[in-house]
Amino acid sequence: MQQPDHSCFLQIQTLYSTFSDKEKKVADYILNHSSKMIHETINQVANELGLAEATIFRFCKRIGYKGFRALKISLASIGIKPIEADDTLNEQEETSVANRILKANIRALDSTMQALDSQMLNQAIDAISHARRVEFYGNGASGLVAVDAHYQFLKTGIATAAYQDFHFQTSSLSQLKKTDVVILISQSGGDPHILHLLKLAKAQGVTTIGITALAQSPLSKGVDMALFTVTTETPYHSAILSSRIAQLSIIDILYEHVSLLLLKN
Numbered sequence: 001m002q003q004p005d006h007s008c009f010l011q012i013q014t015l016y017s018t019f020s021d022k023e024k025k026v027a028d029y030i031l032n033h034s035s036k037m038i039h040e041t042i043n044q045v046a047n048e049l050g051l052a053e054a055t056i057f058r059f060c061k062r063i064g065y066k067g068f069r070a071l072k073i074s075l076a077s078i079g080i081k082p083i084e085a086d087d088t089l090n091e092q093e094e095t096s097v098a099n100r101i102l103k104a105n106i107r108a109l110d111s112t113m114q115a116l117d118s119q120m121l122n123q124a125i126d127a128i129s130h131a132r133r134v135e136f137y138g139n140g141a142s143g144l145v146a147v148d149a150h151y152q153f154l155k156t157g158i159a160t161a162a163y164q165d166f167h168f169q170t171s172s173l174s175q176l177k178k179t180d181v182v183i184l185i186s187q188s189g190g191d192p193h194i195l196h197l198l199k200l201a202k203a204q205g206v207t208t209i210g211i212t213a214l215a216q217s218p219l220s221k222g223v224d225m226a227l228f229t230v231t232t233e234t235p236y237h238s239a240i241l242s243s244r245i246a247q248l249s250i251i252d253i254l255y256e257h258v259s260l261l262l263l264k265n
Contacts, residue, residue: 011063108243115229129262135180138185138186138194141187141244188217189213
């Protein structure tokens with residue numbers, strides 16, 4: 001699956017907590033000095049950061065680019081600014097827990113909106129609206145989103161179900177046909193159970209849609225259509241909280257579009 005052209009900063013924000021110390025050093029440089037970086041060589045950046053050129057090159061590959069030049073082209077062409085996490089508490093300010101949570105959720109929704117690929121979204125809407133049956137699979141917090149999605153889509157008249165238990169998921173999936181759609185929800189995109197379900201679905205020819213973080217994950221690469229959420233974890237707010245808000249918003253978008261499309265037909 002190809003990432004949206006504007007995804008560089010969002011990709012870094014999403015993967016940041018998984019980076020090594022050296023990778024975070026490169027990430028911080030890109031986020032804070034992108035306009036300077038597009039005029040530098042890989043050797044200049046490496047010398048400035050005190051890192052090997054190979055480290056810079058591997059970082060570019062890690063976030064989905066063929067190399068340093070491809071990353072610079074992306075930085076030169078995108079028109080968005082890095083999403084700043086402003087949850088650092090100022091001793092002079094009285095910032096409530098409520099404000100911090102709401103700001104983090106607003107950032108997650110705004111970032112997810114920027115990452116939303118309209119072509120991929122339209123393909124997902126079309127697949128769902130023509131499906132014989134739609135099933136939602138997720139584990140943990142994503143499982144709760146799957147249940148909410150099932151409740152929403154019941155109102156469309158499409159046969160639907162949601163399962164959080166792996167055994168129920170595999171049993172139900174085994175009965176699906178090529179005319180059906182499975183929506184796999186996983187923020188990390190690396191949940192082994194979800195990836196096993198993806199493998200089973202593809203073997204049966206079932207159409208697959210993934211709702212996952214904006215990253216080069218096995219889920220995003222394997223599904224027929226990937227819809228991305230973007231969240232940033234801060235010391236005062238877990239990414240799990242805002243990721244659920246973003247996932248639910250993707251479900252709402254799909255539901256509204258499918259409902260309108262079915263009403264016209």
